[in-house]
């Protein structure tokens with residue numbers, strides 16, 4: 001059976017698999033069962049709120065579905081009347097026409113209700129999927145920074161895409177299954193009514209379903225999860241390689257990288273084939289079993305017709321109702337198969353939805369009065385290696401503090417703690433004597449303008465990047481600021497379309513120094529009470545750097561500034577205090593007069 005399915009599926013992928021690949025696939029198939037996935041219907045509770053919102057549409061769509069499913073139920077019985085009572089009996093042409101018209105109306109009505117059902121379910125399904133995708137996106141943005149240290153962008157994009165699989169729960173499939181159950185019971189009743197012995201013969205195929213379903217559904221669950229996880233991981237890799245295309249080209253490693261990715265795609269293709277084989281196995285099994293059931297009915301019913309205990313019309317009605325018995329059996333059996341991939345998607349989406357968000361405080365802080373204090377702060381990213389040790393530091397409002405130290409000494413980490421991107425492992429940080437942990441994140445971060453080491457700019461205009469914190473700001477206000485900083489000329493000369501210049505993805509169309517200046521303007525336009533420059537002027541030429549420092553010194557007197565640099569700053573700058581950091585410890589603090 002495995003071999004037949006393999007050859008059926010092989011055509012779908014139009015690929016010739018080597019003997020080794022074939023053997024590997026067969027081994028995978030045999031060994032899939034032990035890795036049974038633990039999935040439960042309990043996770044469905046996260047879908048309930050979405051379901052409740054659309055309950056009205058769901059009920060209407062379900063009613064249409066029920067009507068379209070049951071409206072043609074009398075047709076086989078009417079056919080029996082036509083054959084036994086009209087054609088072989090009264091030969092009443094008028095009654096024949098009337099019965100045919102009734103059957104035609106029933107078919108047309110079914111088609112109209114079915115079309116409306118499809119439309120309503122698709123609309124409902126798509127609306128919920130769009131909401132779920134946006135919710136997941138929002139959730140991902142609210143996850144702690146430590147999450148981003150591990151997850152790759154492409155991987156996360158794939159996980160958002162997996163929401164499509166949840167559409168199953170809002171489709172007509174679930175209601176159809178209930179209807180099919182009703183249909184099954186009704187058909188069973190009709191069949192027993194027409195010929196109970198023949199009905200028992202028709203039902204004799206049922207135990208075989210159980211035998212086939214058990215081993216196959218466990219395998220399909222595992223392989224579905226495996227395909228989704230491998231695809232998401234591979235997408236993470238692909239996205240990273242495309243982002244890092246410059247490095248790949250400069251190191252001339254295109255072939256190596258392409259081979260690596262090809263290996264990943266082939267592995268997924270192999271798993272997809274395996275998944276397809278399982279589906280094909282089941283579908284072929286289904287078709288054969290139903291055909292055999294039909295033949296059993298023909299054999300047994302034929303004998304009854306020959307010995308005169310069963311009419312031809314009853315036989316035709318019986319086979320039509322038998323279809324209504326086998327159809328639901330088939331779809332109830334397949335349901336087991338289709339629900340597992342959807343449950344796997346649900347489990348994976350829930351994993352992210354249930355992750356803890358960034359820890360939030362409740363206090364909204366007003367304008368800074370006192371300043372920032374680090375008290376006995378220790379920090380480690382991995383819980384083992386200490387990155388910061390016993391940090392005690394006071395930064396008063398309006399003070400300009402430089403943090404100087406060699407690479408890896410913990411300067412940026414200190415700032416990350418201040419921004420509450422991470423929590424101190426020990427000790428506390430206070431702003432105006434309020435524990436940082438108790439402050440509302442947005443209230444804290446709104447106060448801080450930062451130009452970080454690795455700045456990120458959006459693929460948008462210079463204007464939209466500069467005014468990111470305040471999109472309603474006018475060009476006039478931006479130009480005034482540029483003039484005040486003596487950077488207007490620089491911007492007009494540097495960017496061919498002025499504020500309308502598109503800077504490209506991550507600022508590829510502009511120079512490193514220009515990007516830093518845009519990031520600096522972006523931070524300034526936020527009107528920050530605390531300005532942090534993390535090696536912000538490293539790529540900026542001395543002339544512009546002087547202008548920036550002059551602006552800070554003269555126009556940002558009340559703003560608290562933290563300037564990070566690996567080298568000592570010249571003594572005559574505006575700095576009030578220099579903090580020397582080495583191996584995560586403050587080794588010296590020099591206060592300027």
Ligand SMILES: Nc1ncnc2c1ncn2[C@@H]1O[C@H](COP(=O)(O)OP(=O)(O)OP(=O)(O)O)[C@@H](O)[C@H]1O
Pocket residue numbers: 149381382387405406407408409410411412413414453566
């Ligand atoms: N997200 C992270 N996860 C684990 N370790 C990290 C992480 N970020 C930084 N580190 C480690 O923490 C230490 C301090 O890094 P940090 O970036 O704070 O140093 P820095 O003084 O700003 O260095 P540089 O001058 O090179 O920017 C380094 O050993 C670094 O490898």
